[in-house]
Amino acid sequence: MEQEFESLISLQEIDKKLISLKKELNQIPLKLKEIEDKRKKNQEELSKAKEKLIANQKKRKELELEVQSLKEKVSKYKKQLYEVKTNKEYASMLKEIEFTEGEIEKLEEKIIEELLNADEIQAEIKKAEEINQRENNKLQEEEQKIKSKREKILNEIEELNKERKELIPKVPKNYLELYEKIFSKKNGIVLSPVSDEFCSVCNMRIRPQMLNELKSNKDLIFCENCGRILYWVGKPASEKKKKRA
Ligand SMILES: [Zn+2]
Numbered sequence: 580m581e582q583e584f585e586s587l588i589s590l591q592e593i594d595k596k597l598i599s600l601k602k603e604l605n606q607i608p609l610k611l612k613e614i615e616d617k618r619k620k621n622q623e624e625l626s627k628a629k630e631k632l633i634a635n636q637k638k639r640k641e642l643e644l645e646v647q648s649l650k651e652k653v654s655k656y657k658k659q660l661y662e663v664k665t666n667k668e669y670a671s672m673l674k675e676i677e678f679t680e681g682e683i684e685k686l687e688e689k690i691i692e693e694l695l696n697a698d699e700i701q702a703e704i705k706k707a708e709e710i711n712q713r714e715n716n717k718l719q720e721e722e723q724k725i726k727s728k729r730e731k732i733l734n735e736i737e738e739l740n741k742e743r744k745e746l747i748p749k750v751p752k753n754y755l756e757l758y759e760k761i762f763s764k765k766n767g768i769v770l771s772p773v774s775d776e777f778c779s780v781c782n783m784r785i786r787p788q789m790l791n792e793l794k795s796n797k798d799l800i801f802c803e804n805c806g807r808i809l810y811w812v813g814k815p816a817s818e819k820k821k822k823r824a
Pocket of ligand 1: 771778779780781782783802803804805806807
């Protein structure tokens, strides 16, 4: 029984490794997506700042055009000053010029304000670009690490599958059928090594009579609680007896 059972233990070891590797592999797409999301977010920050600058430039252009058109108005009025016939007309024209020049002044103040805003936005863009550069380098490194990890996991899985394929013919058919039956019900953990008096998977105490049978290693013994196959990995029964003697 012992040697045949060894093949089952080896099979379980391979499957345990496969289970944990596949778990790790399943997490990789999520990790890559997280990186992609961070990258997008950084890019968005930069785009937002750039859009702000474009809006600022547009605003400035509009104000400048307005100023220009008012200045043209003023120079037209000034020419008309020579053509007016009455003092009243002259006075009202002067008032009009004064008012328009006041408007121009207000607009020019606004332009200066927008220029100051532009400086701030430029600084924002520069900062966002720096952060982007730094973060993207870090993200790229992280991404590369994850991708090589994936490569490594895939290679290990391939290797283990090969080992498994070679091992399967060495496992007795009745053992294999039992193994597969428990495997699907118990998330792939079929065997429970025992080194004291507890099932190492579900921690249920094993009855003394069963424990003795387990130590003698003659028959397959199942955990009464979780149904897994128990096997003894503690000190051999004989050795213990000798020590007590
Ligand atoms: Zn158990």
